[in-house]
Amino acid sequence: AQSVTQLDSQVPVFEEAPVELRCNYSSSVSVYLFWYVQYPNQGLQLLLKYLSGSTLVKGINGFEAEFNKSQTSFHLRKPSVHISDTAEYFCAVTRRGAQKLVFGQGTRLTINP
Amino acid sequence: SQTIHQWPATLVQPVGSPLSLECTVEGTSNPNLYWYRQAAGRGLQLLFYSVGIGQISSEVPQNLSASRPQDRQFILSSKKLLLSDSGFYLCAWSWGYEQYFGPGTRLTVT
Numbered sequence: 001a002q003s004v005t006q007l008d009s010q011v012p013v014f015e016e017a018p019v020e021l022r023c024n025y026s027s028s029v030s031v032y033l034f035w036y037v038q039y040p041n042q043g044l045q046l047l048l049k050y051l052s053g054s055t056l057v058k059g060i061n062g063f064e065a066e067f068n069k070s071q072t073s074f075h076l077r078k079p080s081v082h083i084s085d086t087a088e089y090f091c092a093v094t095r096r097g098a099q100k101l102v103f104g105q106g107t108r109l110t111i112n113p
Numbered sequence: 114s115q116t117i118h119q120w121p122a123t124l125v126q127p128v129g130s131p132l133s134l135e136c137t138v139e140g141t142s143n144p145n146l147y148w149y150r151q152a153a154g155r156g157l158q159l160l161f162y163s164v165g166i167g168q169i170s171s172e173v174p175q176n177l178s179a180s181r182p183q184d185r186q187f188i189l190s191s192k193k194l195l196l197s198d199s200g201f202y203l204c205a206w207s208w209g210y211e212q213y214f215g216p217g218t219r220l221t222v223t
Contacts, residue, residue: 032210043203043214044157051210090157094210099145099164101212105156 002027004093006104013081014112021076021107023091033074034092034101035065044090050074061085086111115140119204119215126222132177132191134218136204139185144206146187148179151201163187194222 007022032051036044048059055067065076074091088108092101116139138144148160159172161179169179180188187204199222205212
């Protein structure tokens with residue numbers, strides 16, 4: 001069975017500072033990985049996805065993530081955050097042929113001025 | 114382009130009353146459809162998913178049920194709500210591996 005661990009439940013950072021949100025997964029087979037963002041009282045929005053190819057994936061809003069198979073990680077990064085990046089971030093994993101995503105518990109990113 | 118709708122946006126219901134939440138998708142055919150729930154301050158819990166009309170898979174035994182009467186319509190129901198049914202309900206669709214979410218319904222059971 002697959003599982004996802006988001007190592008930090010809350011991450012506070014100052015505006016314009018870099019940020020990394022950590023995600024580790026467990027799976028015995030090849031995986032597909034995703035990051036979603038959820039703003040207050042809204043649905044989830046897809047930030048980026050890794051299906052195959054380059055291990056460095058670029059997404060919307062200046063975010064990127066790196067797939068590291070040996071570390072079973074898919075950490076999300078942004079070089080300079082804005083107040084508007086304050087939100088909940090979810091990492092998710094699935095495998096070929098699966099109908100469902102397995103989500104992590106989420107990381108709350110808070111940007112302080 | 115594809116669009117997913119959920120209604121109502123907010124709902125306040127007394128304990129023991131029935132529930133019906135609706136989700137519709139536009140701009141695609143034969144999508145997989147999903148119902149999730151988020152309790153306050155917690156992650157996502159998959160409740161049901163459907164790969165076709167009339168095909169429902171239940172992930173968590175509870176007093177909720179789901180139906181898919183049409184290709185792009187997914188309904189979440191309950192005959193008698195419990196206080197523990199309060200939460201944020203999200204519908205999602207997929208055609209590949211990634212899922213796309215609706216705006217959600219905030220349900221408060223009083």
